[in-house]
Amino acid sequence: MNFILKIWRQKNAQTKGSFKTYLLKDVSPEMSFLEMLDYLNKQIIGNGGEPVTFEHDCREGICGSCGLYINGRPHGPMRNTTTCELHMREFNDGDSIVIEPWRARAFPVIKDLVVDRSSFERIMHAGGFISVNTGSAPESNSNPVSKTIADKAFDAATCIGCGACVAACKNSSAMLYAAAKIAQYAMIPQGKVEAKERVDKMVKQMDAEGFGFCSNTYSCEFDCPKGISVDFIALMNREFFSSKVCKQKQT
Amino acid sequence: MQKLDSKIPEGPLAEKWSRYKARLRLVSPANKKKIEIIVVGTGLAGSGAASALGELGYNVKVFCFQDSPRRAHSVAAQGGINAAKNYRNDNDSVYRLFHDMVKGGDYRARESNVYRAAEVSNDVIDHFTALGVPFARDYGGSLDTRSFGGVQVSRTFYAKGQTGQQCLYGTYSSLNRQIAKGTVKMFPRRDMLDVVIVDGKARGIITRNLLTGELERHSAHAVVLATGGYGTVFYLSTLGLGSNASAAWSAYRKGALFANPSFIQIHPTSIPVLNEYQCKLTLMSESLRNDGRVWVPKEQGDKRHPTEIPEEERDYYLERRYPAFGNLVPRDVASRAAKERCDAGYGVGDTGLSVYLDFKDAIEKQGKKAIRDKYGNLFEMYEKITGINPYNQPMRIYPAGHYTMGGLWVDYNLMTTIPGLYAIGESNFSDHGANRLGASSLMQCCGDGYFILPNTISAYLADDIRTGTIPTDNSAFEEAEKAVEDRIKRIMSVGGKETASSFHKRLGKIMWDHCGMRRDAEGLMKGVEMLKELEEEFWENICVPGSTDDLNHELEKALKVADFFEVGRLMCEDALQREESCGAHFREEHQTETGEAKRNDTDFAYVAAWEFQGAKTEPKLHKEPLRFKYVELKERSYK
Ligand SMILES: Cc1cc2nc3c(=O)[nH]c(=O)nc-3n(C[C@H](O)[C@H](O)[C@H](O)COP(=O)(O)OP(=O)(O)OC[C@H]3O[C@@H](n4cnc5c(N)ncnc54)[C@H](O)[C@@H]3O)c2cc1C
Ligand code: FES
Numbered sequence: 001m002n003f004i005l006k007i008w009r010q011k012n013a014q015t016k017g018s019f020k021t022y023l024l025k026d027v028s029p030e031m032s033f034l035e036m037l038d039y040l041n042k043q044i045i046g047n048g049g050e051p052v053t054f055e056h057d058c059r060e061g062i063c064g065s066c067g068l069y070i071n072g073r074p075h076g077p078m079r080n081t082t083t084c085e086l087h088m089r090e091f092n093d094g095d096s097i098v099i100e101p102w103r104a105r106a107f108p109v110i111k112d113l114v115v116d117r118s119s120f121e122r123i124m125h126a127g128g129f130i131s132v133n134t135g136s137a138p139e140s141n142s143n144p145v146s147k148t149i150a151d152k153a154f155d156a157a158t159c160i161g162c163g164a165c166v167a168a169c170k171n172s173s174a175m176l177y178a179a180a181k182i183a184q185y186a187m188i189p190q191g192k193v194e195a196k197e198r199v200d201k202m203v204k205q206m207d208a209e210g211f212g213f214c215s216n217t218y219s220c221e222f223d224c225p226k227g228i229s230v231d232f233i234a235l236m237n238r239e240f241f242s243s244k245v246c247k248q249k250q251t
Numbered sequence: 252m253q254k255l256d257s258k259i260p261e262g263p264l265a266e267k268w269s270r271y272k273a274r275l276r277l278v279s280p281a282n283k284k285k286i287e288i289i290v291v292g293t294g295l296a297g298s299g300a301a302s303a304l305g306e307l308g309y310n311v312k313v314f315c316f317q318d319s320p321r322r323a324h325s326v327a328a329q330g331g332i333n334a335a336k337n338y339r340n341d342n343d344s345v346y347r348l349f350h351d352m353v354k355g356g357d358y359r360a361r362e363s364n365v366y367r368a369a370e371v372s373n374d375v376i377d378h379f380t381a382l383g384v385p386f387a388r389d390y391g392g393s394l395d396t397r398s399f400g401g402v403q404v405s406r407t408f409y410a411k412g413q414t415g416q417q418c419l420y421g422t423y424s425s426l427n428r429q430i431a432k433g434t435v436k437m438f439p440r441r442d443m444l445d446v447v448i449v450d451g452k453a454r455g456i457i458t459r460n461l462l463t464g465e466l467e468r469h470s471a472h473a474v475v476l477a478t479g480g481y482g483t484v485f486y487l488s489t490l491g492l493g494s495n496a497s498a499a500w501s502a503y504r505k506g507a508l509f510a511n512p513s514f515i516q517i518h519p520t521s522i523p524v525l526n527e528y529q530c531k532l533t534l535m536s537e538s539l540r541n542d543g544r545v546w547v548p549k550e551q552g553d554k555r556h557p558t559e560i561p562e563e564e565r566d567y568y569l570e571r572r573y574p575a576f577g578n579l580v581p582r583d584v585a586s587r588a589a590k591e592r593c594d595a596g597y598g599v600g601d602t603g604l605s606v607y608l609d610f611k612d613a614i615e616k617q618g619k620k621a622i623r624d625k626y627g628n629l630f631e632m633y634e635k636i637t638g639i640n641p642y643n644q645p646m647r648i649y650p651a652g653h654y655t656m657g658g659l660w661v662d663y664n665l666m667t668t669i670p671g672l673y674a675i676g677e678s679n680f681s682d683h684g685a686n687r688l689g690a691s692s693l694m695q696c697c698g699d700g701y702f703i704l705p706n707t708i709s710a711y712l713a714d715d716i717r718t719g720t721i722p723t724d725n726s727a728f729e730e731a732e733k734a735v736e737d738r739i740k741r742i743m744s745v746g747g748k749e750t751a752s753s754f755h756k757r758l759g760k761i762m763w764d765h766c767g768m769r770r771d772a773e774g775l776m777k778g779v780e781m782l783k784e785l786e787e788e789f790w791e792n793i794c795v796p797g798s799t800d801d802l803n804h805e806l807e808k809a810l811k812v813a814d815f816f817e818v819g820r821l822m823c824e825d826a827l828q829r830e831e832s833c834g835a836h837f838r839e840e841h842q843t844e845t846g847e848a849k850r851n852d853t854d855f856a857y858v859a860a861w862e863f864q865g866a867k868t869e870p871k872l873h874k875e876p877l878r879f880k881y882v883e884l885k886e887r888s889y890k
């Protein structure tokens with residue numbers, strides 16, 4: 001297969017970037033999208049150029065490192081699929097493929113296709129945990145949790161923190177990312193104790209990082225490689241407003 | 252010259268840890284504030300340790316090469332995590348878990364350490380539950396378990412096929428809590444390139460900031476390595492592409508002994524190689540063997556579509572050879588059996604290098620839904636990668652490099668032979684002998700990090716309460732930084748033509764062919780020679796584009812590959828000296844008449860710990876004898 005690749009090249013955060021076009025020949029349909037880029041890089045290096053920098057590690061859709069904006073969609077055309085899981089057999093011979101980094105104020109570009117997602121980390125620092133010290137846990141089965149709830153909590157917990165939801169959203173909102181964690185904990189008994197403070201702090205941090213608001217277009221759910229449901233955003237909103245009410249009652 | 256002292260405490264096996272722990276020295280809360288600890292690695296072992304140490308009040312600095320601690324390769328573990336809870340009333344116990352691990356490891360692990368790992372396993376599950384890890388549950392609301400990886404009890408806790416991810420997010424959450432509290436400072440996007448020894452003690456590390464290229468000096472009173480496994484020595488493996496030996500190797504070069512480097516597990520069920528540019532093999536969890544049946548055609552070179560091959564023309568070779576365990580034989584046995592069939596010409600697929608894993612019977616019996624509930628995400632993953640729907644036709648699988656039982660030698664305190672330098676999780680050698688049983692690594696990593704290291708390290712640090720901050724402006728730090736700088740300059744200045752990945756691929760092939768699933772003296776010696784030649788070629792022809800002062804993946808890769816030549820050589824040397832077959836280490840010269848591994852307990856019941864003697868000198872072998880008081884050494888039989 002042959003492809004025309006239009007790839008965003010940017011030296012660093014300070015310099016301006018631009019698209020560069022590459023013609024790539026003899027791509028195997030069995031290659032993954034990132035293997036296709038490895039193949040391109042080998043040729044670029046062979047010609048004395050600097051390879052395209054992109055983030056990756058596990059190459060099996062679980063670490064959340066990779067994330068490319070491919071033909072206007074985070075992680076490309078396939079639903080429930082990360083960039084590293086995408087295979088070239090999903091494209092047509094001769095296709096033009098436009099490859100960009102995530103674009104969001106809270107995710108500044110570091111180099112080429114690599115962005116800085118430390119804003120996501122700080123949202124987790126604000127409250128993405130249950131406060132329990134090592135060694136102080138009760139026996140696991142002393143607190144039963146209904147299977148339905150446990151399964152729902154699991155669904156929320158599968159977020160890999162890649163940032164596709166932000167890239168998909170026209171407002172660059174991080175609601176789905178924050179909601180997944182908030183909902184996971186809000187649903188289970190262990191997490192309920194500090195649920196109110198958690199949602200308060202995480203939402204505050206999300207705003208401070210410059211992520212946008214949610215206008216319910218649901219593109220985040222559509223493009224989430226793990227298929228995380230926007231229902232969790234509704235749950236988060238409920239938690240958020242009830243935390244406000246609690247606060248008002250206290251004062 | 253080093254002396255090995257494993258520091259195994261006296262007393263009956265079941266009481267060793269509790270008695271020893273009760274007598275360990277402590278550091279008072281006020282003094283903990285004066286002490287700094289470096290933890291390299293944020294997998295289950297590292298982030299568990301860092302958060303537990305932070306909770307205790309130490310000042311912890313944590314490093315990883317990814318942009319977030321949540322991306323450590325523990326995230327990829329699928330099948331589950333073991334604990335001796337006996338929730339099934341199937342007569343499980345700490346002793347049985349211990350016994351299974353010692354046996355499964357083919358009697359090449361230390362009894363005392365394995366027992367302790369089994370002992371703390373229940374605490375790990377309780378802690379994870381409290382942290383909100385969404386393990387699978389029964390309808391009554393209690394935790395569910397399944398049977399996994401060659402044992403006869405159901406002791407494996409799981410979260411669908413994403414147990415590692417869920418456990419890692421548990422440790423990550425506890426890490427975040429400490430980061431928020433200020434007890435832990437996180438340094439992501441850092442490569443650790445050397446450990447710094449001051450007056451004989453580990454007192455810091457040299458890192459490269461991957462964004463700016465700056466070399467940094469970080470000091471502490473003790474250094475903990477939790478840097479994971481080095482299965483990427485085979486190039487193609489189930490590990491993350493950034494996984495490396497370099498951090499552990501820098502410790503080895505500074506005098507820490509490296510144990511059993513050739514004990515490396517080849518996992519039987521990975522998706523086979525599909526194209527020449529492939530750089531990663533994706534694991535299909537071993538749990539699939541609970542319901543999937545492994546087979547090849549009875550006829551050599553049978554090219555028919557698998558669904559067209561009738562039942563009587565299929566060879567379910569695991570069930571045939573091992574009627575007692577069938578498809579659930581341990582990994583090493585299953586891997587070698589697959590290789591044996593493929594080498595004999597019965598393999599399937601274009602390359603003939605794969606076997607079938609078939610769910611037809613399970614789907615017929617249990618229904619599609621039950622199978623989807625158990626393995627849905629794995630089936631999807633398989634389809635994404637291969638384009639084939641495993642509900643309709645069997646998966647194709649082949650063995651792949653997966654887990655390193657070998658690693659830095661540690662004593663009972665998890666300290667290496669360098670005072671103040673600890674190794675935990677997959678980076679040490681301690682608990683799995685010559686073969687790891689499924690679901691016991693997550694368990695060991697968390698046990699090490701959360702429950703063992705925080706106790707043992709305090710005893711060491713009790714001597715450091717008056718030391719004060721460790722300065723970084725001394726000659727030890729200067730020299731270490733200079734050495735790293737020189738190495739980087741050297742690699743950049745070669746200006747050759749071949750990329751790091753290309754060298755890595757060639758190196759991996761040498762290792763796979765000569766030090767893989769089956770080994771013999773001739774092949775191993777040849778491997779050593781080939782590695783030497785390739786290393787020379789590397790230093791003449793490596794091409795690293797770009798500069799050293801910004802994000803440069805090619806430079807990062809080249810530095811890691813440069814270390815793998817030495818790692819590979821030591822693996823071959825280690826495999827050569829071990830004139831027996833045990834666990835994952837199979838020597839052609841040492842097999843039974845039926846082709847099973849033949850151990851030699853009289854001469855080889857020891858840990859092989861290697862001491863670096865300089866780049867040009869042969870390493871020195873030390874032997875730590877293994878004494879078995881509680882398990883009887885038997886031939887491992889799964890027939
Ligand atoms: C695909 C797969 C499936 C598995 N499934 C299971 C399972 O079901 N059950 C089970 O028990 N085990 C399983 N295992 C094994 C288990 O996942 C690992 O052994 C375990 O997670 C290792 O954890 P760790 O904390 O030691 O290291 P890792 O999680 O690998 O973490 C290593 C850390 O060290 C850091 N690091 C490494 N080198 C450097 C450096 N030079 N500088 C700075 N930082 C560095 C990395 O950034 C990372 O944070 C599986 C393994 C794989 C690959
Ligand atoms: S590289 Fe890990 S999710 Fe894609």
